Every structure is written in C-alpha cells, then in structure tokens.
Amino acid sequence: MNIWPIAQSSFKESMRQKILYVIVIFSFITILSALLYKTLAINQEVKLMKDVGLAAMVVLGVLVAIFTGTNSISREIDSKTIHTLLAKPVKRSEFVLGKFLGAGLTTLFNLAIMTIGFLIIVAIVEKGAPFYLLKAIVLTAVELLILVSASIFFSTIFPQAISTIFALLLFLVGHVTNLLPYLISKAETIGTKIIASIFYYLLPNLQYFNLRAEVVNNLSIPVSLILLTIIYGILYAAIGVVLSIFVIRGKDFA
Amino acid sequence: MNKIFFKWGIIPLCFIVLVLLLKPISLSIDDIRRIQGLERAVVATPNFGFDTILADILWVKAIQYLGGIPKITEVEGAVIYKMFDRITDLDPQFTEAYKLGGLTLSVEESEKAISLLEKGIINNKNIEWTVPYYASISAFFHLKDYKEAMRFLEIAVKAPDHPPHIDRLLATANNLAGYKELSLDMWQDIYKNAAQNYEKDLAYKNLVKLSEEIIQSHPDKDLKEKAKAMLKDVEIKR
Amino acid sequence: MAVIIKTEALSKVYNTRNKNTQALDNLTLEVESGCIFGYLGPNGAGKTTTINILLDFIKPTYGRAWIMGKEIGDVKAKEKIGFMPENPYFYTHLTSWEFLDFFGRIFHLDKTTRRNRTEKLLEMVGLKKEQKTLLKNFSRGMLQRIGIAQALINEPDLVFLDEPIASLDPIGRREIRTLIKKIKAQGKTVFFCSHILSDVEQICDEVAILKEGRLIEKGPLNKLLNVKEIEVIAQGLNSETLEAINKLSKKTTSVDGNWQIIIEKEKDLPSTLDIIQKGGGRYLSVVPHKETLEELFFSDIEKNV
Numbered sequence A: 001m002n003i004w005p006i007a008q009s010s011f012k013e014s015m016r017q018k019i020l021y022v023i024v025i026f027s028f029i030t031i032l033s034a035l036l037y038k039t040l041a042i043n044q045e046v047k048l049m050k051d052v053g054l055a056a057m058v059v060l061g062v063l064v065a066i067f068t069g070t071n072s073i074s075r076e077i078d079s080k081t082i083h084t085l086l087a088k089p090v091k092r093s094e095f096v097l098g099k100f101l102g103a104g105l106t107t108l109f110n111l112a113i114m115t116i117g118f119l120i121i122v123a124i125v126e127k128g129a130p131f132y133l134l135k136a137i138v139l140t141a142v143e144l145l146i147l148v149s150a151s152i153f154f155s156t157i158f159p160q161a162i163s164t165i166f167a168l169l170l171f172l173v174g175h176v177t178n179l180l181p182y183l184i185s186k187a188e189t190i191g192t193k194i195i196a197s198i199f200y201y202l203l204p205n206l207q208y209f210n211l212r213a214e215v216v217n218n219l220s221i222p223v224s225l226i227l228l229t230i231i232y233g234i235l236y237a238a239i240g241v242v243l244s245i246f247v248i249r250g251k252d253f254a
Numbered sequence B: 001m002n003k004i005f006f007k008w009g010i011i012p013l014c015f016i017v018l019v020l021l022l023k024p025i026s027l028s029i030d031d032i033r034r035i036q037g038l039e040r041a042v043v044a045t046p047n048f049g050f051d052t053i054l055a056d057i058l059w060v061k062a063i064q065y066l067g068g069i070p071k072i073t074e075v076e077g078a079v080i081y082k083m084f085d086r087i088t089d090l091d092p093q094f095t096e097a098y099k100l101g102g103l104t105l106s107v108e109e110s111e112k113a114i115s116l117l118e119k120g121i122i123n124n125k126n127i128e129w130t131v132p133y134y135a136s137i138s139a140f141f142h143l144k145d146y147k148e149a150m151r152f153l154e155i156a157v158k159a160p161d162h163p164p165h166i167d168r169l170l171a172t173a174n175n176l177a178g179y180k181e182l183s184l185d186m187w188q189d190i191y192k193n194a195a196q197n198y199e200k201d202l203a204y205k206n207l208v209k210l211s212e213e214i215i216q217s218h219p220d221k222d223l224k225e226k227a228k229a230m231l232k233d234v235e236i237k238r
Numbered sequence C: 001m002a003v004i005i006k007t008e009a010l011s012k013v014y015n016t017r018n019k020n021t022q023a024l025d026n027l028t029l030e031v032e033s034g035c036i037f038g039y040l041g042p043n044g045a046g047k048t049t050t051i052n053i054l055l056d057f058i059k060p061t062y063g064r065a066w067i068m069g070k071e072i073g074d075v076k077a078k079e080k081i082g083f084m085p086e087n088p089y090f091y092t093h094l095t096s097w098e099f100l101d102f103f104g105r106i107f108h109l110d111k112t113t114r115r116n117r118t119e120k121l122l123e124m125v126g127l128k129k130e131q132k133t134l135l136k137n138f139s140r141g142m143l144q145r146i147g148i149a150q151a152l153i154n155e156p157d158l159v160f161l162d163e164p165i166a167s168l169d170p171i172g173r174r175e176i177r178t179l180i181k182k183i184k185a186q187g188k189t190v191f192f193c194s195h196i197l198s199d200v201e202q203i204c205d206e207v208a209i210l211k212e213g214r215l216i217e218k219g220p221l222n223k224l225l226n227v228k229e230i231e232v233i234a235q236g237l238n239s240e241t242l243e244a245i246n247k248l249s250k251k252t253t254s255v256d257g258n259w260q261i262i263i264e265k266e267k268d269l270p271s272t273l274d275i276i277q278k279g280g281g282r283y284l285s286v287v288p289h290k291e292t293l294e295e296l297f298f299s300d301i302e303k304n305v
C-alpha cells in the first residue's frame, strides 16, 4: 500500500507551508479574550474564555481543514505533480486515501497544538486539569475530518476557489439542518420543498458535533453518545472519500 | 466481468452501505440526546454552531443594558425577559443567565422571572438550588402565591447542598398555603435535625406558634391532638 | 526481440468548449525491447498524448495498448516503468534527496537500497552538491536532471522520457545522451520523445514520426534515411572521361588535383566507376551520403501536408 508515504509527504508539505502560524493567532485570541472578558462579564470570564477558546478552535480548524482539503488534490493536479506519482505503481484510490490522510493529519495536528495551548491556559485559570473539555474537542476533530473529506470531494470536481465556497457552505448549512424540516413544512413552492428535503437527507447534521455548551457547563454526557457521534462523522467522511475515489478514477489527467 | 465489478462496482457498493448505515446511527443519536435532555430547541437566532459564543455576546450586552436602566417598567421588563430568553435558548445550561434574569425581574415582573427560572429547571435536571429558590422568592413574596412557591422550594430542597433556611421557608409556605399538618411535620423535622442553636430556637418558636394556632382555631380534632402532643414533647425535651 | 509497447488503433479526441481536437488518430505501433526509440513530431503532434495514454493518465477514445504484455491500466506494469514528464513540475517542498527517497518508498525499497540508489542517481545526474536544496530553488535544467533521476529510482526496464534534454546546456545534453546510451547498454528500453533531431539522430536506434496524431514513418533509423548522394573521389581523368561522367553526375569539381564527383542516383554508380576505369583513371574513395534526420523529417512532414 502506498497510502502512508503519500500522506506523509502531504503532511510535510503543509508543515513547510507554515500553517503553524494559524496556531499562534489562535493562542493570541484566547489569551486576549481572557483578559478582555474579565472586565465585561461579571464572574463569567472563565466560561466566556472557554466558549471563545472552543469556538476559535472550530473557526481556525475549519479554515485549516478546508484549505488543506481543497488544496491537497487540486494542487497536485494543477501543478501536474500527479503525473510523476501516477506513473509509479500507485492506484488512484491509494492516491486519494493518501491525500485524505495527509490533509486529515495536518488538520488534526493543528487542532492538537491548539488544544494543548488552550488546555494549559484553562488549567492555569481554573487551577486544575480541564480534561473534560476534550469531549467537545474530540467531536470538533471528527467534524473537521468531514470537512476535509468534503473539501477533497469538491476539489475533484470544481476549481479550488469554488470548492472552498462549497465547503464553507456545507459547514454553515450543516449546522442548521435541524431548521430544514421546518423549512420543508413551510415551503411555498414545490421546488423549495424538494431542495430542502434533498439537503436534509444528504447533508450531515453538524450540530451533533457541537456539545460545547454542555461540556463547558459540565453536564454529564454519555460515552455512547460520543462514540455514536464519532461513528456518524467517520461514516460521512468515508462517503466523501469514496465519492472522491469514484471521480478521480474516471478522470483524465492531461 | 469480475475485474470490471471490482473496479467500478465496489465503489457504489461502499457508498450504498455507508449511506444505509447512517440513518440508524443518526436515529440513535437523536434518541440518546432526547433521553439525556441534550436536545436543543430550534433556535430563532441563526448561529451555525457558534451558539455559546453568541450567548456570551448577548450576555455581555445584557449586562451593559442592565447597567444603563434606572428602573424596570413593563417595557424594560419585556426587553430583559426577551434577552435572557434568547441567551438561554442559545446556551440552555447557562445557569448564571437564568439567575441574573430571574433576580432582575423578580420584583417588578415576577411572573416573567418565574417563567425564566422555570425554563432553567426544565433544561437542567441537576440545576443548582438557587434557581428554584429565586423562583420561589418571586412567588412567595411578590405574587404571594404560596402553592407556587412550595412547588419551587420542593425542587430546591432536593439539592443535597441546599442551605437550611430553604427548609424553613418551605415549612412557612406550607403553613401559609394552608397545609398546617405538613407544616407542623416539617417544623418538627427541622427542630430535630437543626445543627445550630439559633436554628433550633427558630424552629422551636415557629413550632410553638403553629401548634398554638392549631389548638386554638383548627377545626380538625385529630390535628389539634397531634399539636398538643407535639408541644408537650418539645417542651419536655427542652 | 520482444515487443515491449504495443498499441492498436489508439485514438484520442479532446473535447473542449469550442472545439474537438483529434490528438491521436488510429495509432498502431510496436516498440521492441532493448532499443532507444525516438518518438518524433512537431509541436502538438500527439507525443505527450501517447505517453499519457500508455501511462493511464488519460483514457483513449478508442483503441487498446499493452506494455510488457499487460493491458494499460494495470498498476503492476508500472513497477518496471520509469517516466520523466515533459514539464518538470515536482514536489517543490522536498529537497532533491527527500524527493528521490519518497519515490523509493513508493516502490517499497528498503532503507539501504533507497540510500544507495539516491546517492548513485544524484551523482549520476550531477546534483550531488544540491542534495539538500529544496526543489523550489532549482533551475529548470536542474529540475530536468532530478526528473531523470526519479525516473530511474526503480531500475526500470522501460523508461519514458518526454523531451528530457530540452532545457539542458550543451554539456548537460551530452551527459544525458551518454546516460541514455548507458541505460540502453543495460538492456533497457528507452522511449524518447523529442523534436531535437540531432539528439535523436545520435542516440536512437528506431524512430517513429508523428504528425497531427498520425504515424507517418517508422523504422530503424539507418533504413529510413535514404541515400541522398554518393561522392566519388577520382584521379587522372582526361577531358573525354570527364565529359562522359558529367552526363551522369550532378556535379564534378576539381579539388587539390583530384576530382570530386557527386552522383544522385545509386544506379548510376557502377557505370560511373566503369567510365573512370576505362578512361585510365582510378577512384580513391566512394562515400554514400545519407539524408539527415532533419531532411527526412521535413520531407515527411511536407509530404503529409
């Protein structure tokens, strides 16, 4: 199997693209927010800091996921480096899997670094190890993998700029899919109804991956829920990868 | 044939299997969420997953708003209620928001205060005792609705860390609501279990007062006897 | 000798927005193993398209092809293939060492083999000193060199080189020519696309000429090139003999007391020599001059316009 060398090379590429700067920005945001909110929030500054930190991780994580996802295969195709690779005994499915793994690793690595920084800051403020926050972050990680996979899929069909827009839209719409049944029932034209229904059945419910309020407020969350949600996310990511393989297999790389 | 299937058939097959797996999983996720009370209301404010952040921003805005109004009239009351309602829609576990909203509205808009605090109780199975307690205050002192106050106080006393004065308030509420016998039992319990002397004294005074009231004017003979016996019992122990 | 590449009625039509381009038209071709096969054609003739199909980057519109007996699309055949693309765009984030090592891993070579081959290849293409330089800092010529190196990392039996020496300096060109000959000496086959005719002429055993997607000429180089003229150097010719010779020859000039006689038709040679001998002269040398590849190329292209 040639997946791993390809993944490693992609990972190395992202690292050399200095994606780590993103992490520095993140740390700034969290620390600054902690200082800022102290004056604003009447003894809620710790909650606010955690909320801001977790949300900032999502925002930056999503940006990294979409960027690396849409970049990984389109860059390979646009710069024709794919020719050199496919001339070797590399199956197209291996190529897609390697690229997904590489982009996924980049995204998760980025998230991991942010997590460490964030947990240290919270630990200092709370004077205790805030490992319970990991429950929220693990789900964010799975959500990011869905976005990586979707970005890769879009980029097998569309140019990078358009794929980026689609992936961002997926993220946004995925978080309001629970509004869709309402929209379907209220829709006036049959067209809207159909489109909303298609979206409802096709798109992942990304709100599943948002247990941040519950985690920050220290609610008990059953492990089974977290595990099922992770499986749900991995299934969606797998669907994206499978579709990407399908497209890449039928594609001409002239 | 075999080869062609392997090349082109396997991918659609994987796709179908994955899609078929999705539905039962999402249904079980929904189930667990419902059972655990983790289901969110369909929120009117679009937030794309950034619900807590939005709640925090509205919280900060609410605090600034509260700092800027001299007095709460009906208009402000409605605004404040709306603000905290939105905040807690976005972050249903934001206990401080229920508390602050409830406290702010407790005097002038007691009903709104109660409805906000009750929302907190519904959204959080193990909410801290202060939330039902605040609701009971509004009901007790401002609405003089003792039955309503009892309802909240009963929730508050279930919290293991609730302070003893809640028990006394509940006993009083029972008395005022007309549940004399229940109130008597409660005062007796409080008297027995009091940890501090002043608490014992307080309980004693209330017990004596209630017993005498029952003996003098209560129509129920059995209850009168019970009160007499209790009074005696308490006095002997002292 | 075995046939290593075989195509059958290979055709490719590119459909683009405003027109359809027939890039390959019914190409039937066989390449025997162990030779340097020069694949010639003007820009846009379909050379790169042929390679793209053979390596399964694109699907032919029609036709089939085999490499080493395996129908194209079979990944296993690629174990023994090397390829150097026309435009040397590679992973710019890797150093030349990492780049070769990466492909070594793709071929599942173990660590020591990878190190040995990487070292040897870098030496061979003259990039030893640049082994720690990122490819993004390479010049175009250097990229072509590293491109050749990566094509050889798996010690392939068949190497596709798509215009491998276009951007090299004269010394580099000679080096690579020598290198290609060396590869052939190891019993390997080289499929060499080029429009630099002098290079092809110097190293190729067989050539095929392509024009607008159609094969217009194919065969061993020395058979393809026609004898253009024959030069005879003779001595002691009297004016009578000269007159007789002039009837047959294209040109007769006196050079340092000898006569240079140029004959265009091969069949005229025996009678010319006869005349010389009968007239009491003697000939010092007979040298046939073949066409250059360039002349063949242009005459073929013109014939097909």
Ligand SMILES: Nc1ncnc2c1ncn2[C@@H]1O[C@H](COP(=O)(O)OP(=O)(O)OP(=O)(O)O)[C@@H](O)[C@H]1O
Pocket: A254, C014, C015, C016, C021, C022, C023, C041, C042, C043, C044, C045, C046, C047, C048, C049, C050, C086, C195
């Ligand atoms: N991706 C593509 N889409 C549309 N047409 C293409 C594409 N690639 C090549 N062509 C067309 O196919 C024909 C053959 O192109 P090809 O690249 O095979 O030529 P070539 O012989 O390699 O030329 P060169 O010597 O310039 O490299 C050209 O007319 C070209 O315009």
Ligand SMILES: [Mg+2]
Pocket: C047, C048, C049, C086, C162
């Ligand atoms: Mg070309």
